[in-house]
Amino acid sequence: MAVKSVEHRQVIVIGAGPAGAACAQRLAEDGVDVLVLERRTIIGNPAQCGECIPNWGEVIGTFKHLEDHDWLETYFDFPDRLRLHRLDNMRVFLPSGKSYDFALDAFSGHRLQFDGYLADKAVHAGAEIRVNTPLKRIQHQRKKNRDLLVTSEGRFSCDYLIDASGSLAHVGRLRHGQDPAVRPDDQVPTIYAQVKGNVPETFDVFLGSVAPSGYAWIIPKGPNFANVGLGVRAGKLKGSLKDHLEQFCKDLDLEILSIGGGWIPMGGPVRCMVDGNTLAVGDAAGLVMPSNGGGISQAIISGCFAAESILDNINKGTPLSSYEDKVRASMGRALKNSLRSKNMGYAFMRGDVITELILRVLGPIGGIKRAMECERPVWIL
């Protein structure tokens, strides 16, 4: 019987989202052999996003120790062709319709274009990306003391493995099943639609019964087009999310062009981001901001940090645990604040009347802004 061959690579990245693409580019630029395995046929499709993409100013305003990081600053200098609409302002609407607004430094784009652009850059730097290649199983070979990555397109082994597979953290799941140490928690179901109609200029967020323990959003993508969505804590909304989204769009007189959905891990960073030679990045490490669902910037930053730790491990023997230390030093505080805000929201914002009352108190003293910007919640200062 023929023995099936195993392809060995220095680094294998599972997933070609922003985290995987940034990691692959950073490594390839330093001459490391990188293979990205992506299960989708077209990178970035379907979008699974509100498509609000932060600018560098927003990133360094939220996370620490990044001001002097030239590589990341350059990486966040996205070309104009990706920028559909400037998002300078966010308005947060209470159940009554009263709103509070504050500044934002972001833009809206098409994730299909955005992810494709990031992947192209990784390939240009020397990384290889194979689409249509889902990781299906991980088999431990005791005799050779190695893991085999089993995909639909062959078997692989590697010196370093990056789990950039998104919110469901496929590598962690295949290795450790339900172990909460490596599985992003509080997976919030979300649904969104690309819509046509009279859309606002601003990133609008709606709180209250429209999206219990979550929020609804309208993110303009240009004249007459927007991304509209709902993210709601699992089990909090009766009926299907799709019906609620359709009703929300109907109430706003917006025509739905297409619908998609996905999961956002809102439980904060996983307890263990480094597992032997495997580093979890982006959503797979639970790095989404729980109070607003944003995860693109953390995906890129963590992808870059993981690559730098692998380079330090190769060149200087620095332990891979340095990756987790860097992530926590840069993002730990903001993500902790954001998690606290979300948990306070879960605990107290029950029903429109109470939600309105709480937000009327918090709004004028900056509490809503602080929650959205991952600062320490105002009520526990």
Ligand SMILES: Cc1cc2nc3c(=O)[nH]c(=O)nc-3n(C[C@H](O)[C@H](O)[C@H](O)COP(=O)(O)OP(=O)(O)OC[C@H]3O[C@@H](n4cnc5c(N)ncnc54)[C@H](O)[C@@H]3O)c2cc1C
């Ligand atoms: C509805 C919704 C709205 C959102 N809105 C925003 C927003 O407006 N702004 C923002 O900043 N963030 C937003 N987020 C979060 C943001 O999309 C994520 O944080 C970001 O995409 C994380 O990047 P990533 O590279 O870690 O994972 P992903 O972008 O999820 O990429 C993971 C990749 O891995 C691939 N993959 C998965 N399993 C396998 C496998 N077994 N084998 C091979 N490949 C695999 C997937 O196909 C995918 O390409 C939103 C999320 C959702 C669901």
